[in-house]
Amino acid sequence: MRVALYMLRNEEQWKCCLSLDLRVDIEWWLGSLRNNGKGTRMVVLSEHVPLGWAVAWRDHYTPLTGMDAWGETEWRRYMREKLMSFVETEPPENRASWEALLHGVSLWGEFELSSQKVRRTASHTLSASLPLGTNGAFAAARTLPGERQGRRESQGINLDELMRRTELLCRRMVGRALLAGEVEGLLAEVAGDGGDWRPAAQLGCLLGRLRLEVGLGPDRPAPRGVPGWLRRRRAPALRCRRCGSVAESRTACAACGSAACAYCEACLAMGRSRACALLLHGTAGPAVRGTAGGSPTEALGRWGLSAAQSAAAGAALRFLAEPRAAGSAGAAQFLIWAVTGAGKTEMIFPLLQAVLDADGRVLVAAPRRDVVLELAPRLAKAFPSETVVTLYGGSPDRWKEGRITLATTHQLLRFRRAFDLVVIDEIDAFPYHNNPMLDYAATGAVKPGGKYILLSATPPARLQRQAAAGRLPHAKVPARFHGHPLPVPERMQMMTLAQCLQKQRLPSALLNRLRSSLGRGAQVFLFVSRIKHIEPMLRLLQQALPGTPVDGTSSVDPMRAEKVMSFRNRDIRVLVTTTILERGVTVPKSDVFIVDADSELFDEAALIQMAGRAGRSKDDPAGRVLFAASQWTRSQRLAVQQIKQMNRIASAGGYLRHGGS
Template sequence: DPGPRWRRARAPRCRRCGSEVHRRTPCGSCGSRGCAYCEACLALGRSRSCALLLRGSNAGTVPPRAGGGTAAGLAPTGSLLDRWGLSPAQRSAAGQALRFLAHAQEAPLPGAARGNRALPLPLRRSFSRQKESSARPPRFLLWAVTGAGKTEMIFPLLRYALDQGGRVLVATPRRDVVLELAPRVARAFPEEPMAVLYGGSPQRWEEARLILATTHQLLRFHYAFDLVVIDELDAFPYHNDPMLGFAAEAACKPEGRFIFLSATPPLRLQKEIRAGRLPHAKVPARYHGSPLPVPDRIKAASVELCLRRHSLPPALLRPLRQSVQRGAQIFIFVTRIRQIAAFTELLRSYFPGIRIEGTSSTDPGRNEKVLAFREGRIRMLITTTILERGVTVPKSDVYIVDADSALFDEASLVQMAGRSGRSKDDPNGKVVFAAPTWTRSQRDAIRQIRMMNAAAYKNGFLKVKEVQ
């Protein structure tokens, strides 16, 4: 008996976002009592199994600008790097990325000219790894420590792609980062029309060759860009969201190229690097040439216990007072939103002479508080991981309480620690891991920071002679 011949029916997939579709409803268009539609990308309009998915065709690249050069004749590691004022570490990494782009243009993907690349299908587990990787445009990772100046490093790459007549996309997971990047990119490319896309953006119908967008906006494009730059690919919501990964690949032309930016790349990408499958460049030093602050470990009671006792442990109180005395802006990261208000009041009882506030993703006044913190009107800010990225405050110290929590993985700890020492005027800020126990995530975070410092020292990127 060969056994049953039936197989479990596979759920249909949305051709727009790649998600499995499990919702079926009666449809007035086709008359079906169970017409499938996708809930994952419903914000872009209903995608039904009976409806056509319309995609506009791309007009193709325009001729290179006069003086822009061609891939064969341009030496991208020379003049393209000179105008941006890059540090030695930034210049080295940007040069490697430029060589990747130039080589990729000289050797296009097999079949790219015929346009016969299969649709990007990262969600179809039945495909072999080799077949899946061959369907993707070549990728390059810029692995740069927090505060290394990743934005400045991509300027030569954008200039190169635009000079070749290409269309360029810079995507980042969060709207506030897009709005922060927009004026910096506009100043760097004043002659280039730019569109900035996010939920509610007024520019969504404007034509431009340089586009800044949140990653969700990638669902609106199909084979539209010659260069796609994904910033903070390890951050929510892009990280672990197959739909956004699908959208990113679908937005890139078959002969296009990807540049990934991250301070804490996901483990799968680190494995690809070790296996030699992912070209990359490391930037182990910040632009000011000082090492990353290595966190100090403090054994201290948990936040919950401190709140029950209405007291702070002396081991935590001493460094906090030192930070206040030296005039630092102080980040205090906690694990739970519900702890913020009570912990803020507890800290106010110990430091009545300074302004202390708390904020989180549910706080309607978060933007105003972050601005006041940046300007020094707030001296101590208690928050969650909502501020672990994208916030630069001069002369800041970082305290991570309950650092042993499972909610703080290695990447989160490295990102939070990276809020300190970012300014050239105060490059040696303090970072403290405060927790009752010592965890693997804390050890791995400190090991990664020390590894980057050692690499920066070895390559001559640091101005100091000693590294912790």
């Protein structure tokens, strides 16, 4: 994309400005001057500067001595020198074409703006699409006393219609960060037409409600005064302003004319963020604090929480009500460390309500689309008077407004400083865990001074250490809602699954335990470490358990959703699967068998999550969990230790109806 770049002299000093539509800027500054009666100079340097260059020019601009006395020669020299500094950062093989282009850049104009006229004082011609000479005004968005009511036209723009479209765009852009195509789609939907979005976006920028940025920008600007050859050697890497990733890919770009325009591959699925791409930010107000510190008794009564849930919710409510420490950077975080099946979703309801009562906006983010779709009706039922906006790839709610947003973590890339409270569910799960891009998106979605709630049954080791050291406020929920202890995994030694498949038989000890589970009426999750083992394992099970409905699924199975539903409905009794079902699936009466539990693919967190599929129902709280492996690994040992520790904490806290182990 290319934009207009102009210098403006008001009563204070010269400043550098960008424009998506110069007609709007001229009308804006004329309107302001009609109110204060002071003259202003406006020098249009170019209407066709690549956006990345223009933004860098604007952001690092400083006035120069004597600019008031400059004429056409000085302005042209200034423009060429500035543009050449950007050309010098281009790859050598592309520099010649840019330098040739600079020789033809002379499209500029100088204007004096007053309350009565716009007078061109330079001889060069601006674009024919920019008629001059007007007495209209944007500064007063209202109709002035005595002014004729009805349609107002200026600079070839219907002012009333532009104000309407600008208000729609600004309102829907609050807290968003969108590329040009997304801005166009948003305005087309909310305004009900496919008109040009750029005048409305430019007016929003002049009003201070939008900010025009570029998709990619340098990490750090080169120091002032550094010669061109050294600046080229030190040219900083370009970083995506949307996802925070370093952009290393380049391609020819028709939008800006560069033969090597950089773009970000990390967030490419969300639309191409380029070095010349518009990234429009909508401003949001200051963060609110949660209402009162919160009473555990009130949370217990209003939301039907268990004693353990209520204690954690009360601690989190007090955290929301606390003011931020002076000088603290980033969003304040609070960890809810809740065992699998503890009812994390219900625990966040009081937190959401506290921020909504303070007229704030809340976001609940989950790592996967299926989790978002499962949470949506629960949030809608808990908050019937609120609109719950549900966002995922292809969501129909893309431009919908609401105070509660439920989204996959990737969708957070389209928000910036939008929410007073952000809740991240399953922080240890793919794709959020160990993904700097999604962490950047989640952190950036919180307003300055806002709060950040982390939910996990198996927090990453870094957060566990911070919590233990007192650096991360947190609350543990060591018991499930039904008040029974977590099932502690049993250990069974057996040959590796690869050996079993090679010998075409399964150990009798494993089959006997499977028959025992089936005999008590349980559904069986049978986890294996590799997709390639599912089919041969199914054949052995079908031979060993004739008449028992057995099936398998994985991340590459197009029928996964249907098979999980059949498993829930007991049409399948044994489901062989991978860690794709380690979380997010609850079957009331189920046992868990983990074969090759010593696999390097099963870390402590994965083992705990898989074990957490058992014992979730109050009607069957003591489901069986079996670790079947040839070796007893550190991951297995730590998983058992953590489960036992949570049971001890729950017992000591009086949260168990029956003794823990």
